[in-house]
Amino acid sequence: MKNSGAASMLETGADAEMPILRAARPLMTLTEQIAERIFAAITNGDYVPGERIREEMLAEQFEVSRGPVREALRMLEKDSVVRILPNRGAHVTRLSVKEVGDIFEIRRDLVGAMVRRMGDRNGTLIAGIEPEVRELEALAKEPGAGDAYLEASIRLGRLLADGSGNERLAEILSSLVRQTRRYSMLGLATAARRTESARIWRAALECLKAGDANGAAAAVESLIDTSRREAITQLEAQGRADDDVPLGR
Numbered sequence: 001m002k003n004s005g006a007a008s009m010l011e012t013g014a015d016a017e018m019p020i021l022r023a024a025r026p027l028m029t030l031t032e033q034i035a036e037r038i039f040a041a042i043t044n045g046d047y048v049p050g051e052r053i054r055e056e057m058l059a060e061q062f063e064v065s066r067g068p069v070r071e072a073l074r075m076l077e078k079d080s081v082v083r084i085l086p087n088r089g090a091h092v093t094r095l096s097v098k099e100v101g102d103i104f105e106i107r108r109d110l111v112g113a114m115v116r117r118m119g120d121r122n123g124t125l126i127a128g129i130e131p132e133v134r135e136l137e138a139l140a141k142e143p144g145a146g147d148a149y150l151e152a153s154i155r156l157g158r159l160l161a162d163g164s165g166n167e168r169l170a171e172i173l174s175s176l177v178r179q180t181r182r183y184s185m186l187g188l189a190t191a192a193r194r195t196e197s198a199r200i201w202r203a204a205l206e207c208l209k210a211g212d213a214n215g216a217a218a219a220v221e222s223l224i225d226t227s228r229r230e231a232i233t234q235l236e237a238q239g240r241a242d243d244d245v246p247l248g249r
Contacts, residue, residue: 187227
């Protein structure tokens with residue numbers, strides 16, 4: 001199949017084993033689509049931390065040349081999802097307690113500052129996020145809805161970023177979301193955590209409705225902090241908190 005056919009396959013999500021993320025932008029280049037597929041495979045556990053991602057295998061799977069695959073891996077490296085080593089190729093980055101703390105701290109501070117600066121520009125934003133918060137509350141009641149809950153929470157975060165009116169900030173936060181996605185999966189691994197998360201999102205929404213930007217900011221900061229703490233707890237329980245383990249395979 002030619003590259004144009006591969007692009008069609010990627011756009012339609014024909015490869016069920018590596019689905020395009022629902023939150024992906026609707027119009028993406030072939031390279032961006034491949035990056036999303038690789039990223040989905042990593043977050044789904046098809047690649048374990050430290051594992052090598054082989055360009056030639058992905059090029060064959062997607063029926064494209066190795067060039068778009070290589071560019072997709074470089075794109076993921078910028079978001080700290082993979083690390084490209086000289087003469088050793090791309091490897092999935094390892095989860096670490098330190099990285100969780102660093103990235104979540106940056107994300108919390110940026111999101112908090114962003115919400116505080118929104119002021120009274122909340123009418124359209126509230127209309128957009130209210131149905132999403134209701135969906136979170138419904139998903140929190142479903143024991144097996146962890147993946148769907150995560151996707152909905154990511155969409156909510158993106159709506160907040162888009163509502164800031166600062167496109168550059170929205171891009172930075174989008175990158176941080178990609179970097180912390182695996183950690184967020186750990187932070188929302190239990191039904192109890194998802195219930196708590198939905199409660200905090202509701203509190204943030206009610207603050208926005210009341211014109212309390214500081215209260216809304218404090219809520220989203222709390223949301224990110226609790227996710228960070230739970231992710232660290234999960235990492236430590238799994239014995240995956242060692243930053244010094246060399247990359248393998």
